[in-house]
Amino acid sequence: MKTMRLWMCVVCGLLFASGLYARKTEVLDEIVFGHSASEKKHGFSAKASQVVTGGLGEEARVLLPIPGERVEGGHITFTMKVDPEKQNYFTARFWGSDSGNSNILILFCEGKQIGYRHLGDYDVLDIANEDKPYSGRFTYATLPLPISMTRGKKKIELSIRSTGRIFRYGETFDAYQKVMEKPSKALYKGYTHTETCFQPSEKEKKQIEKNERRVRTAPGAEVMEEVRQFVNRQISGYLNQTEIDQETASLLAYAYHEPWTVAYRNKDVGEKVIRTADRYYERYAQNPKSVYDGSWLTVGPLCQALNSFIPEIREIWDEKMPNGKTRRENWTAMCRECVDYAKTHRRSYTNQSMIVDLHLYNVNRMLSILSPEEALPVWQTLKFIYESMGIAPWSGSLSATGELTWPLGKSYYQFSPDGLSKELGYVGGYGEILNWMVHLYEVTGERGLTDTRDPLIRAQMLKIMHTRSHFRYPTLDNDGYAAMRGESVIGWRDHGYYPAGITYGERGYHREGTPIMAAAATLDPEAVAYAQQMMEDNQFFAVVKEKMKDRGLNSTYTLLRLPGEYDLIMKQPRREGRLPMSDGMPDALFSDEEVGVVALKNGDEILYTSLYWRANFAVNFLARVHYITPECDRVATVFEDIRYTPSGFTYTRPERNNLYFSPARNFYPEVKSAHTGEQLPIAKAPEGVHFEPGQESVYAGKGDFYTLRYGKYLIAMNCTPDRTFDVEVPAAKSVRAFPSKETVTERVLQVEPKSTVVLIVE
Numbered sequence: 236m237k238t239m240r241l242w243m244c245v246v247c248g249l250l251f252a253s254g255l256y257a258r259k260t261e262v263l264d265e266i267v268f269g270h271s272a273s274e275k276k277h278g279f280s281a282k283a284s285q286v287v288t289g290g291l292g293e294e295a296r297v298l299l300p301i302p303g304e305r306v307e308g309g310h311i312t313f314t315m316k317v318d319p320e321k322q323n324y325f326t327a328r329f330w331g332s333d334s335g336n337s338n339i340l341i342l343f344c345e346g347k348q349i350g351y352r353h354l355g356d357y358d359v360l361d362i363a364n365e366d367k368p369y370s371g372r373f374t375y376a377t378l379p380l381p382i383s384m385t386r387g388k389k390k391i392e393l394s395i396r397s398t399g400r401i402f403r404y405g406e407t408f409d410a411y412q413k414v415m416e417k418p419s420k421a422l423y424k425g426y427t428h429t430e431t432c433f434q435p436s437e438k439e440k441k442q443i444e445k446n447e448r449r450v451r452t453a454p455g456a457e458v459m460e461e462v463r464q465f466v467n468r469q470i471s472g473y474l475n476q477t478e479i480d481q482e483t484a485s486l487l488a489y490a491y492h493e494p495w496t497v498a499y500r501n502k503d504v505g506e507k508v509i510r511t512a513d514r515y516y517e518r519y520a521q522n523p524k525s526v527y528d529g530s531w532l533t534v535g536p537l538c539q540a541l542n543s544f545i546p547e548i549r550e551i552w553d554e555k556m557p558n559g560k561t562r563r564e565n566w567t568a569m570c571r572e573c574v575d576y577a578k579t580h581r582r583s584y585t586n587q588s589m590i591v592d593l594h595l596y597n598v599n600r601m602l603s604i605l606s607p608e609e610a611l612p613v614w615q616t617l618k619f620i621y622e623s624m625g626i627a628p629w630s631g632s633l634s635a636t637g638e639l640t641w642p643l644g645k646s647y648y649q650f651s652p653d654g655l656s657k658e659l660g661y662v663g664g665y666g667e668i669l670n671w672m673v674h675l676y677e678v679t680g681e682r683g684l685t686d687t688r689d690p691l692i693r694a695q696m697l698k699i700m701h702t703r704s705h706f707r708y709p710t711l712d713n714d715g716y717a718a719m720r721g722e723s724v725i726g727w728r729d730h731g732y733y734p735a736g737i738t739y740g741e742r743g744y745h746r747e748g749t750p751i752m753a754a755a756a757t758l759d760p761e762a763v764a765y766a767q768q769m770m771e772d773n774q775f776f777a778v779v780k781e782k783m784k785d786r787g788l789n790s791t792y793t794l795l796r797l798p799g800e801y802d803l804i805m806k807q808p809r810r811e812g813r814l815p816m817s818d819g820m821p822d823a824l825f826s827d828e829e830v831g832v833v834a835l836k837n838g839d840e841i842l843y844t845s846l847y848w849r850a851n852f853a854v855n856f857l858a859r860v861h862y863i864t865p866e867c868d869r870v871a872t873v874f875e876d877i878r879y880t881p882s883g884f885t886y887t888r889p890e891r892n893n894l895y896f897s898p899a900r901n902f903y904p905e906v907k908s909a910h911t912g913e914q915l916p917i918a919k920a921p922e923g924v925h926f927e928p929g930q931e932s933v934y935a936g937k938g939d940f941y942t943l944r945y946g947k948y949l950i951a952m953n954c955t956p957d958r959t960f961d962v963e964v965p966a967a968k969s970v971r972a973f974p975s976k977e978t979v980t981e982r983v984l985q986v987e988p989k990s991t992v993v994l995i996v997e
Contacts, residue, residue, distance in 0.1 A: 625651075
């Protein structure tokens, strides 16, 4: 279907709706939840809801669990005024010191669900976690109302429903949808409006708690001794197990070299690793696919462990196993088949690509010791790592005949030139993959000898750390102490990470990494400075102590690394530098035109936006914004203007309410989506890239030129390598370029290829 007529209609409407040419409008309607007169005025009704006294003594409503109800908790319904012609938005007001108890709040319009429950471009109203998103301040969440449902109307019925949390990897309903056990986050107010950026009244802006910046006084360095004791208890338990899996074998092999552990030079470790390899071969002999089919690891952790005991292995590899063949022959067959599988089953998402290629490298390295003539050349497995790290173009899986397939084209890199991973756009948690980069870096050299490791991987890892430093912002931890958190609100694959965990240089709170992993592996001055900033805020020990609550193997493995890393960092002089979004740092602007993301710091304001936002299948004209000011915090999904190269095809949104990106897990068939049937244009893919409409693609929803007006900011991004676009400068009392703050007098500005223009319009 040709899209030119549809495109012109959409653009004209969205230019107006986005506020590019429209004057700022006032709030159309406001409901105060918990206030009887306001609720009565809006035809309010409720089920399983309770009025509470919330932040700053204000009335609010929480939605309660319903005994015996499997999916939903309480809900509220009310009517609100809307504009019959313009694009309307609904904004809900929350208190930033409230925990949402990991519940989900979903907006409904005229009985139909707004947004998708998991990773939709239209998101749900609130996906809370246990943390406090912005202590002592109000937060606001904004969603667009479908214009097809408001056109010609002056009022509309809205509902907010609550559910328990979801486990995003759950394949069955019971595994996926959890029962709501605690009250929802409190709802304070609701508003309808037509501008993209909701503007609280001056009175509301002043409704904040006055807090001075405080630095933690506890816990302290005693935590490191607690780490040693904790890890040794865990290791003792593993050593007492009759059988262990390959991940445990890898952990014990690492501990074998750590003098402070009970596994240090313990001969039982080598024997356990060899017995584990024999067991894995026995499993392989019974069913070869059982050790690799569907696995990103194959036998990578096992081979990494075996690599620590090469002299011991050489002594026993000619021994016969029950099938009459030598251990060397049997292990060779298993490793060879795992290498063949991994090289033909590489993954296109960056973190997954790294994991597969790391373990492919480990298995092939062991294969090169067992049977050198059957292993891939070292340069080939190293090239796979380069591809996963964004150093070389990603060639995809090898074909059955060993040929490169290039499924995303010959110029697709896993990272942008600026250093962000592409999954498909910006990712928060899944983009914090410095831990995997450290593993890739370390595996290319000898343990403890940094000058034997690959310098290209080191340089790329540090560039990525520098880039991601823009995506940490100053806030408070749950106890009210100064901290930096990672930015996840605008992440494509981030569900329930508002707020994200305490993050400085690295995502140390996660079970697969430490707060100082890359800093210790490289001793790079910038990386060390970020680690030192975390320690000066005394957040390092707090994060480490929290990690010890996780008794899982991955957390134990990372805690095993920490004492050595900590000792290294403590020996370093104080390096210059702090995270760029830290309090007191100068104005900053970061933009990545390949990923479609902007991060800016303007005085004490910080704004993050994904202009290329969850456009898995088509151009959706939506942006995601996180706007942090001293008075409040805003999270918004809003319309923007997108110019793109049409493919001639359109995508029609199917009837989905759960997973936006897949028809799987259709667990709520009785719920109807407000977005079903919406037609969106598909952008043209590069020549040579096979694409079918309806397939997820990094190209299908990518625009050439984005323009977003959000509050006083106008952002224009040119994503093309060779075209120039014009952006009209709004008529206003003051228009200044950012970050220079120079007055703009031109009526039209040119945006050069691969560049971004930010204006402050007041």
